[in-house]
Amino acid sequence: MNNRLKNNIFKYWAISCTLFGIAMLLIFLINIVIDGVGRLDWKFITDLPSRKPELAGIYTAIMGTVWILGLTAIIAIPIGVAAGIYLEEYGKKSRFANILEINITNLAGIPSIIYGILGLEVFVRMFGLGNSVIAGALTLSLLILPIIIVATREAIKAVPKTIREASFALGATKWQTISQQILPAAGGGVVTGVILALSRAIGETAPLIVVGALTYVPFVPQSPMDQYSVLPMQIFNWISRPEKEFATNAAAAIIVLLLITFIMNGFAIYLRNRWQKKVKW
Amino acid sequence: MKKRNEKIIEFFLALSGAITVLTTIGILWVLLYESVLFFKEVSVVEFFTDTQWTPLFSDKHFGILPLISGTILTSFIAILVALPIGLSIAVYLNEYAHPKIRQTIKPVLEILAAIPTVVYGFFALTVVTPFLQTLIPSLAGFNALSPGIVMGIMIIPLISSLSEDALYAVPKSLREASYGLGATQFQTSFKVLVPAASSGIIVSVILAISRAFGETMIVAVAAGLEPRLTLDPTVPIATITTYIVQVSMGDVPQGSLEFKTIFSAGMMLFVFTFILNTISARVKKKFYHKYE
Known part of the structure; x- marks a missing residue:
């Protein structure tokens, strides 16, 4: 076969592959909007769950997601950022830092459901937290820690050495340099990474099923020890029902979940671009 | 005083890092401890x-093979979809596409990776399965084929993104030498760039397989939760992950033998993904020194 012909055949094949990916995304989104948008109204968002599909709402699931997200953020952000600072600024050559580094790479590759098993044994059973919001949040925190750590390190790495040296030259201590010079300069990158990590946590279903998130919760959690459901759990539950009306509910709830995910991702990308443009070393 | 404060701060920062080590130790300990208890009885x-794998029935069998076959089957279908498409996209974006097109398409494809997996499950069950049933009338309502394909679509961006990075990292001189000899883009891509970037591409594929092994919700929604030792993609199956979900959703008493099965199943999953991740880390390490 002629080389040029081969080249062109591949070109069109590769373009169709790319279009296939984009087409799937579109079919997927359009299909869900068609299925669910008619069911989506304010009442659907503020109604309690119900065994009757036409009465069921996602209020408790949304509030559960807000609780889980809030607690996960409170737990995971300080630990993740601190660990990132340690690895990048302090432990550079130590053996401990080397072990940490290999370990974090490994953790990032462990399936999320395994974190669920860890949470079930340690938080739910050993700590006696039961099927509580805090047990779920602790589990998700461990899951997203590697993402936050890696993002923090990348952001700190991007701060040039001169800033650090200038600060030291003025007599600042190491921690003063980090807290007053490096962290403010790296802030945009850290925040972007944190938002992406949290948006990952919002969509996680499998680990929360294992640590006991419920599919039917008629009340909003009042404290971290209360039982809860989350949006993806509610969606999973509705998908699993044979009645067609529940599939419509699932599609409507998916629109809400996707909106939250896309807004968070979009915001993270916006921050990253702004940060990259603003800071020119 | 100042010096002591500095030390205290460093200690707390190191402690935060140590939590990640505790996580790994915790995972290993939990899986090993409960698996040992399990293997005292089985x-x-x-x-x-x-x-057969039927811990939840009265006639109990504890053979993990059906769960492994289900896991491998769905992952295999996913890779069959994602590898040719993902790699073609990577080559196209790297070698053929205008930089502007590349800049637009990459983030659009990455949206695919940001969608929560339970949403993909819905797509598999309500769109892909009915569509496949028009092509294959004998296809069961729950099967391995549909979640496998959808999982493949989900991991396309993983392969295309990482492979494209690997292709991009190949030194310009190699590409220019190839064009200088009169090669077409196709020849340059597949005879020079892809071989040169092969370790990076292999890493992306291994990570994709590892991701597919651990994927839970798509399969839980669309594959049927029926452990079956088969390679037939048209019938209901279960995977290691979906079995864990099934037990967690049911009312199995904690501490019972049925309950312990999720730890032994989890152990298998952990071992598989750990091996894959270790291989990819090794390949990656080698790759980074190649063109320095």
Whole structure:
């Protein structure tokens, strides 16, 4: 076969592959909007769950997601950022830092459901937290820690050495340099990474099923020890029902979940671009 | 005083890092401890040779093979979809596409990776399965094919993104030498760039397989939760992950033998993904020194 012909055949094949990916995304989104948008109204968002599909709402699931997200953020952000600072600024050559580094790479590759098993044994059973919001949040925190750590390190790495040296030259201590010079300069990158990590946590279903998130919760959690459901759990539950009306509910709830995910991702990308443009070393 | 404060701060920062080590130790300890308890009641030989997995029935069998076959089957279908498409996209974006197109398409494809997996499950069950049933009338409502394909679509961006990075990292001189000899883009891509970037591409594929092994919700929604030792993609199956979900959703008493099965199943999943991740880390390490 002629080389040029081969080249062109591949070109069109590769373009169709790319279009296939984009087409799937579109079919997927359009299909869900068609299925669910008619069911989506304010009442659907503020109604309690119900065994009757036409009465069921996602209020408790949304509030559960807000609780889980809030607690996960409170737990995971300080630990993740601190660990990132340690690895990048302090432990550079130590053996401990080397072990940490290999370990974090490994953790990032462990399936999320395994974190669920860890949470079930340690938080739910050993700590006696039961099927509580805090047990779920602790589990998700461990899951997203590697993402936050890696993002923090990348952001700190991007701060040039001169800033650090200038600060030291003025007599600042190491921690003063980090807290007053490096962290403010790296802030945009850290925040972007944190938002992406949290948006990952919002969509996680499998680990929360294992640590006991419920599919039917008629009340909003009042404290971290209360039982809860989350949006993806509610969606999973509705998908699993044979009645067609529940599939419509699932599609409507998916629109809400996707909106939250896309807004968070979009915001993270916006921050990253702004940060990259603003800071020119 | 100042010096002591500095030390205290460093200690707390190191402590935060240590939590990640505790996580790994915790995972290993939990899986090992509960698996040992499990294997006190079920023989290792039965676990690896019995062809049935029915811990939740009255006639109990504890053969992990049906769950492994289900996991491998769905992952295999996913890779079959994602590898040719993902790699073609990577080559196209790297070698053929205008930089502007590349800049637009990459983030659009990455949206695919940001969608929560339970949403993909809905797509598999309500769109892909009915569509496939028009092509294959004998296809069951729950099957391995549809979640496998959808999982493949989900991991396309993983392969295309990482492979494209690997292709991009190949030194310009190699590409220019190839064009200088009169090669077409196709020849340059597949005879020079892809071989040069092969370790990076292999890493992306291994990570994709590892991701597919651990994927839970798509399969839980669309594959049927029926452990079955088969390579037939048209019938209901279960995977290691979906079995864990199934037990967690049911009312199995904690501490019972049925309950312990999720730890032994989890152990298998952990071992598989750990091996894959270790291989990819090794390949990656080698790759980074190649063109320095």
